[in-house]
Amino acid sequence: xxxxxxxxxxxxxxxxxxxxxxxxxxxxxxxxxxxxxxxxxxxxxxxxxxxxxxxxxxxxxxxxxxxxxxxxxxxxxxxxxxxxxxxxxxxxxxxxxxxxxxxxxxxxxxxxxxxxxxxxxxxxxxxxxxxxxxxxxxxxxxxxxxxxxxxxxxxxxxxxxxxxxxxxxxxxxxxxxxxxxxxxxxxxxxxxxxxxxxxxxxxxxxxxxxxxxxxxxxxxxxxxxxxxxxxxxxxxxxxxxxxxxxxxxxxxxxxxxxxxxxxxxxxxxxxxxxxxxxxxxxxxxxxxxxxxxxxxxxxxxxxxxxxxxxxxxxxxxxxxxxxxxxxxxxxxxxxxxxxxxxxxxxxxxxxxxxxx
Numbered sequence: 001x002x003x004x005x006x007x008x009x010x011x012x013x014x015x016x017x018x019x020x021x022x023x024x025x026x027x028x029x030x031x032x033x034x035x036x037x038x039x040x041x042x043x044x045x046x047x048x049x050x051x052x053x054x055x056x057x058x059x060x061x062x063x064x065x066x067x068x069x070x071x072x073x074x075x076x077x078x079x080x081x082x083x084x085x086x087x088x089x090x091x092x093x094x095x096x097x098x099x100x101x102x103x104x105x106x107x108x109x110x111x112x113x114x115x116x117x118x119x120x121x122x123x124x125x126x127x128x129x130x131x132x133x134x135x136x137x138x139x140x141x142x143x144x145x146x147x148x149x150x151x152x153x154x155x156x157x158x159x160x161x162x163x164x165x166x167x168x169x170x171x172x173x174x175x176x177x178x179x180x181x182x183x184x185x186x187x188x189x190x191x192x193x194x195x196x197x198x199x200x201x202x203x204x205x206x207x208x209x210x211x212x213x214x215x216x217x218x219x220x221x222x223x224x225x226x227x228x229x230x231x232x233x234x235x236x237x238x239x240x241x242x243x244x245x246x247x248x249x250x251x252x253x254x255x256x257x258x259x260x261x262x263x264x265x266x267x268x269x270x271x272x273x274x275x276x277x278x279x280x281x282x283x284x285x286x287x288x289x290x291x292x293x294x295x296x297x298x299x300x301x302x303x304x305x306x307x308x309x310x311x312x313x314x315x316x317x318x319x320x321x322x323x324x325x326x327x328x329x330x331x332x333x334x335x336x337x338x339x340x341x342x343x344x345x346x347x348x349x350x351x352x353x354x355x356x
Contacts, residue, residue, distance in 0.1 A: 019174040024156045039153040043254035044241040049138025051340035063146040070241035099124040177211040202335035224274040229267040
């Protein structure tokens with residue numbers, strides 16, 4: 001959506017294809033009776049040097065520092081900042097190890113695997129350079145994770161409103177095939193054909209040799225969510241993001257908002273992502289109560305009310321390994337994972353001029 005807006009502002013004629021009946025991809029809202037819309041994205045945009053500034057420049061959405069800051073909570077009771085300066089050298093270390101491992105795999109690979117290993121090697125090299133440029137170089141400038149100033153729901157809403165005002169032609173249809181030529185591409189959809197000089201697709205889109213759009217480059221994964229409410233006066237911590245990296249049952253808890261329910265009570269709403277369906281978790285209410293207490297969200301957590309359970313299907317990040325390279329006409333945008341990271345990776349693509 002941001003690339004479409006950037007192209008439109010540069011004076012291009014833009015068509016935006018959307019296979020679903022809504023814009024925003026994984027950044028969706030779930031309607032909960034008595035509560036209203038609940039935003040289902042991750043509620044976290046990682047810190048990278050210059051990332052929030054570029055997001056504001058591209059989207060027009062202002063960002064402000066999250067308060068309180070996102071945290072990681074471990075089963076032994078440790079509570080650590082989600083991001084700290086000490087994490088940056090560790091990220092560089094793992095990026096270096098990944099590059100070394102890719103080099104070894106490439107050297108030992110069978111000739112039939114060379115193309116795939118080359119892609120993995122290129123990705124590891126780019127990841128290392130990215131860590132050096134956007135993490136290590138800004139270590140001392142790090143001042144905390146930021147969020148959209150008006151909340152995560154408003155981020156998608158503002159982008160959708162800009163798309164509508166801009167006059168971008170939004171086509172609700174699945175693309176059947178993309179025939180890429182030297183200077184243009186022909187896109188076929190719903191029995192129609194449109195020609196374009198530039199085509200931007202998400203990284204999970206897999207294009208066969210004959211141009212047909214196949215199933216995604218990796219299988220989607222189910223993510224189980226519940227919307228819970230706690231009496232507002234019992235809540236001690238309202239954090240945009242509580243990550244549970246070693247918990248076998250729960251993945252994360254995100255604060256949505258405080259609201260008045262239909263029964264007149266004031267409630268604090270949280271979105272909880274599970275690692276399995278709620279019905280598969282034994283003693284679920286007790287497990288949830290212990291979790292909320294351990295995270296410091298509410299000491300009397302047994303009063304939590306589950307308002308809704310739902311499942312979302314998202315692409316796994318491993319699709320990166322098999323994504324083909326972009327060419328002069330076809331451009332592949334990274335759309336899996338952190339948004340701030342992805343826009344920085346494509347910063348050069350966003351710097352359009354008449355020659356490009």
